[in-house]
Amino acid sequence: MANRFNNIRTILFLTYTLIIVVVFTVLVLWFYSWASGELRRNALDTLDGMGTSVQDQIDSEIQKMNDVSLNVMYSNLVKDQFKRLVEGESDEDVQGGSGSTPALPEGPIIPSQRESAKQLADILTAAIGPSRPVEQLYLYDFAGKMYGNGFDNGERTYDPASKAWYEGVVQNPSMKHIGKPAIDSEMAKFVSSREGQYSISLFRVFFDNYNVPIGIVEIKQYYSRIFRSILDQRKLGAYREKVIVYDKQGQIVFPMGEDSAGYEPYIRLTARQGENDVSAAASATVRNPASGEDELLSVHYSELTGWTTVLIVSERELLSPLSAFSKKTVLVAFVILLMAIVLSFAAARRIASPIQKIHRAVRNYQLEDAGTGRIASRELNSGLNELDQLHWEFQRMSARVKESMDDMLLAQSQELQSRLVALQSQMNPHFLYNTLATIQVMAEENMNEQIVSLSENMSGFLRYISSDASLVTVETELQHTHNYLEINQIRFGRKLAFSFAIDDRILQDQIPKLVIQPLVENAIKFVTRTQPDWIIQVIGKIEGDRWNIEVKDNGAGFSEESLQALADKRREMERMGEIPMLQLNGMGLLNIYIRLRLTYGDSALFQVNNLPSGGASIIIGGRTANGG
Known part of the structure; x- marks a missing residue:
């Protein structure tokens, strides 16, 4: 029994509809793929720009600390005055030319020593500069005394064993050392906030004019000032990006005071970047191991600090405007698709009607009519030249069908005979x-x-x-x-x-x-x-x-x-x-x-x-x- 869905009109209608749906779907998917790719590339470029800017600002703050440390280290005035205090000299001792270096007496500081400490403070203030690029400076001798300049001024004792940074700085005197962020109770006294204040220190070994180590210089800066660019970026970020900074040991430098367990996968993914190419920034798309979402990463490594800065943006958050636009596009496209389907139905009906007439003629055709002239020549007048010509050629073809059938039967018989002969000749009887x-x-x-x-x-x-x-x-x-x-x-x-x-x-x-x-x-x-x-x-x-x-x-x-x-x-x-x-x-x-x-x-x-x-x-x- 014939299937009513297999008629010409239905097939043409479904074919036109399928073509329209496929073309439209391909265009929509292509547009979505192109737009998402462009948006992703633009976002990566933006992330790279933001990452570079953030890294440059962090490096700028650290460079200021480094410059101040170098100003202090290379200042002969600082060296001379600091050495006087360390060795216990007064101005009169130095000017008298006695050549002796008396030890600092026990008990209250004598006026000459107090004057030397004041002169050292003035010299350090000048070395830091009038713009005060850093918040605090400390000079440490190796005998347990320290001298401060900044919010915390004056002289006091310290225990080297209590300083976690001391051994590492002394063992590598030719290098600068950047300490880990730490709660600073001393600097917190000068900030009107109840929250704990983090600070970061930069250390260098301090040498005299004969290249003999005489102490350690420490430059301190508020944690919030060093990472001010990141804190501002968090408020203004268009993609709600997350930012982490970690050092060469994989320890998180920023953010502090938060649960850092969620950042460990990113450190494992990006830790190989810095050492391979210290000047490069890398961008990549990765899958978040915790949430399973795709995310975009922008990785930047600083040779100055040895820190790696990673900016992270959720791809779903990134593509949310495109998704909303796509939904509206699909709705509009559905209406257009309905209109196209109606037009395809009309076109299929116009084509199907004359084809059905030809079909009836073919269906009523009998083999015995071939070559007998019984088929009358009739005009189809369908309005479609191709179908009219097809109808006319069918009538002409019917006159030659008998001869063609005979030729075909003969050819099939010969082909079958050839195959049998070939098969028989290949067999082993x-x-x-x-x-x-x-x-x-x-x-x-x-x-x-x-x-x-x-x-x-x-x-x-x-x-x-x-x-x-x-x-x-x-x-x-x-x-x-x-x-x-x-x-x-x-x-x-x-x-x-x-x-x-x-x-x-x-x-x-x-x-x-x-x-x-x-x-x-x-x-x-x-x-x-x-x-x-x-x-x-x-x-x-x-x-x-x-x-x-x-x-x-x-x-x-x-x-x-x-x-x-x-x-x-x-x-x-x-x-x-x-x-x-x-x-x-x-x-x-x-x-x-x-x-x-x-x-x-x-x-x-x-x-x-x-x-x-x-x-x-x-x-x-x-x-x-x-x-x-």
């Missing part, structure tokens, strides 16, 4: 007759399962040898060979045994069809002339860039005359440089050698030998696919 005789005996013995198995293998055998393919995979040829051996094993029973040992790497190599099975057939032909048990072995392996397949048996082997005749024919063919014409039934050993030469040229392998232990061995081979 003795094998076919023996198989049919075996089936007859099995039927008399009610061996139904064996008959089914034999018939299935026989069917596959016939399909394989009658196929048009000239090249097949080793796996296909081996399967055909295996089926052939199973057919013979059903015939010969336990007298015949066979085995396969094949390297999996050669299974997909292309080889000429029917080059292994004829070798097995040849082996069975000669091995069955001896006393059982009869053993056939098929071995496949890779040697260098060549695949090799060997077929061995335990029969009587080749006669010397046969080996010599085969060798003579091969030498004659190679000497003449000519390839004889192959025939359909040419399935002998020389035929296999010729087809291997045609396929692989000089790399073809064909060896025929008798085994020392008895039996024959035939090895064929060619270059593997990997070997070119």
